[in-house]
Amino acid sequence: MAPSPAPAPDRTADLEAVLAEVAEQTRHLAEEGRVQEQPEELPSAEPTRFGLALAELDGTEHVTGDADVGFAIQSVVKVFALTAALRLVGEDLFERVGREPSGDPFNSLIQLEHEKGVPRNPFINAGALVVCDVLLEAADDPYGAVAGLLGDLVGEEATVDRTALEAEREGSSLNQAIGHLMSSFGNVHHPVEEVVELYVRLCSITVTTRTLARAARFLADDGVNPLTGAAVLSEPLARRVNALMLTCGTYDAAGQFAYDLGFPCKSGVAGAVMGDVTGRFGVCAWSPPLDEKGNSRAGRAALHLLSERLDLSLL
Numbered sequence: 494m495a496p497s498p499a500p501a502p503d504r505t506a507d508l509e510a511v512l513a514e515v516a517e518q519t520r521h522l523a524e525e526g527r528v529q530e531q532p533e534e535l536p537s538a539e540p541t542r543f544g545l546a547l548a549e550l551d552g553t554e555h556v557t558g559d560a561d562v563g564f565a566i567q568s569v570v571k572v573f574a575l576t577a578a579l580r581l582v583g584e585d586l587f588e589r590v591g592r593e594p595s596g597d598p599f600n601s602l603i604q605l606e607h608e609k610g611v612p613r614n615p616f617i618n619a620g621a622l623v624v625c626d627v628l629l630e631a632a633d634d635p636y637g638a639v640a641g642l643l644g645d646l647v648g649e650e651a652t653v654d655r656t657a658l659e660a661e662r663e664g665s666s667l668n669q670a671i672g673h674l675m676s677s678f679g680n681v682h683h684p685v686e687e688v689v690e691l692y693v694r695l696c697s698i699t700v701t702t703r704t705l706a707r708a709a710r711f712l713a714d715d716g717v718n719p720l721t722g723a724a725v726l727s728e729p730l731a732r733r734v735n736a737l738m739l740t741c742g743t744y745d746a747a748g749q750f751a752y753d754l755g756f757p758c759k760s761g762v763a764g765a766v767m768g769d770v771t772g773r774f775g776v777c778a779w780s781p782p783l784d785e786k787g788n789s790r791a792g793r794a795a796l797h798l799l800s801e802r803l804d805l806s807l808l
């Protein structure tokens with residue numbers, strides 16, 4: 494007898510109900526992860542936080558849990574820094590940074606030495622530092638080029654969390670080392686302290702689960718900001734950012750994310766996983782405890798289940 498087919502995913506499901514169900518089934522997974530070391534007054538130091546948000550292209554938003562609690566954007570900002578740099582210098586950027594998954598931890602130095610100071614991709618720290626160096630070169634206001642873009646996408650001004658910024662500055666030795674190594678190969682042109690300072694300020698911008706879902710929508714909408722109708726990136730460049738997120742956006746677990754979720758994502762150490770589904774919506778899950786690769790445990794599980802329930806895989 495032929496096996497009975499799996500139940501068809503529901504594309505017209507009540508999104509609020511699906512989010513509630515996904516949250517209920519996955520938030521407990523946070524229990525086995527560990528929260529990244531950080532000041533205890535930050536909400537991202539609280540292991541029980543959990544938020545989930547979907548932002549549709551027409552502006553409708555669906556949220557559950559702590560979706561409006563602020564936390565530092567951390568590595569997710571690399572998507573917006575890359576976008577800002579592509580707006581300024583286009584694909585010339587890729588003369589200085591590659592487009593391959595690294596398969597190594599996000600802050601590894603080893604590969605960088607072998608590969609003569611050229612980072613594998615813009616989403617590992619080395620790549621993001623080169624992007625910051627390019628912003629320092631090409632933008633009148635390098636911080637504003639990214640923060641302003643994020644503000645336009647979210648519809649409110651981006652601000653830096655001072656506590657997160659101090660902690661980032663104090664913990665930046667490895668990023669300084671990465672910067673100096675690349676500088677010795679001629680792939681960082683500005684003083685390393687300046688480049689790292691821009692990077693840590695960008696990592697310390699406050700966001701919420703809801704605002705990240707909203708900010709991701711331009712990538713689901715061929716590069717257009719649905720809030721204003723303005724083109725953020727050309728359609729081909731938006732596709733390329735999506736390709737980089739799919740292949741390199743979730744530390745060295747990007748293959749598994751593509752396999753399980755099937756849509757582009759970017760994660761950060763504060764526990765956010767932001768993604769987008771072409772033609773449908775921006776999405777974000779937030780839960781601070783991380784797995785061994787540095788991705789949010791419950792966030793990853795939530796997006797996996799959401800992908801199955803709503804048929805989100807593009808592959």
Ligand code: GLU
Pocket residue numbers: 567568569599600618661668696760761762763
């Ligand atoms: N501030 C962090 C660092 O560069 C960001 C890391 C992350 O979110 O992956 O060390």
